[in-house]
Every structure is written in structure tokens, then in C-alpha cells.
Amino acid sequence: MSNPAVTVTFLPDNRSISVKPGVSLLEAVRKAGIVLPTRCGGKAGCMMCKVSVDDGEVGALRPPGDAERRKLGNQLEQGVRLACQAAVLKNVRVHIPEDPLKAAVRRRLEAARRGEADELW
Numbered sequence: 001m002s003n004p005a006v007t008v009t010f011l012p013d014n015r016s017i018s019v020k021p022g023v024s025l026l027e028a029v030r031k032a033g034i035v036l037p038t039r040c041g042g043k044a045g046c047m048m049c050k051v052s053v054d055d056g057e058v059g060a061l062r063p064p065g066d067a068e069r070r071k072l073g074n075q076l077e078q079g080v081r082l083a084c085q086a087a088v089l090k091n092v093r094v095h096i097p098e099d100p101l102k103a104a105v106r107r108r109l110e111a112a113r114r115g116e117a118d119e120l121w
């Protein structure tokens with residue numbers, strides 16, 4: 001009998017997809033159409049695939065192996081995981097860090113909006 005699918009929800013976009021248990025978070029990210037740039041091809045080398053889960057959901061992912069433990073150290077205690085190494089076991093919500101360029105553009109747009117609002121007053 002095959003395992004029932006589990007739901008992975010990516011934040012902040014709140015985008016959900018169904019995957020088979022055991023699939024890596026990186027595969028789930030890609031299946032959801034989210035761009036998470038990487039350089040090492042999913043071998044726990046580049047650390048570009050860092051994501052995080054909330055405290056209560058740490059058990060929804062397979063515990064980290066040696067390579068991931070070495071790379072992340074005490075970041076693991078803050079719920080940080082390497083998407084290429086973390087396999088999904090249960091329904092989970094995953095925080096995707098905002099792309100630095102997108103974050104800069106968003107901040108500029110917000111500042112511009114505040115500026116326009118100020119001029120109206």
C-alpha cells in the first residue's frame with residue numbers, strides 16, 4: 001500500500017502542493033514552481049537552499065543527517081534546514097527566505113508608497 005500524499009505549504013506565498021512522503025523539500029519547492037537558486041546540485045555544499053520551519057513542525061521532516069548537521073550546526077535549533085537534504089514526512093509549513101534583490105525592490109516600493117502618502121497629507 002502506498003503512503004498517502006502530504007501537503008507542503010510554502011510561506012510567505014502560502015502556496016501548497018501535495019507530495020509523496022520522503023520527497024526532499026527542494027523537489028517540493030520546484031514542484032510548487034518556486035525559484036530557490038542552488039549551486040551544488042543538492043549535495044549539501046552551497047547552503048543556498050536554506051529554509052526554515054516553526055518549532056512545532058520540526059518533526060514533520062526527516063531528522064538531519066551528518067552532512068546537514070555539519071553545515072548548519074546550531075542553526076538547526078532555530079528550525080533552519082537545507083531543502084536539498086530535508087525529506088518531508090508529514091504535512092508541513094516551510095518558510096522560504098525572500099530573495100535579497102526582491103527584498104530590496106520591495107523596500108524601495110514601500111518607501112516610495114510612503115513618500116506618496118506623505119505628499120497627499
Ligand code: FES
Nearest residue numbers: 044046047049084
Ligand atoms: S542545494 Fe546546495 S546545499 Fe542544498
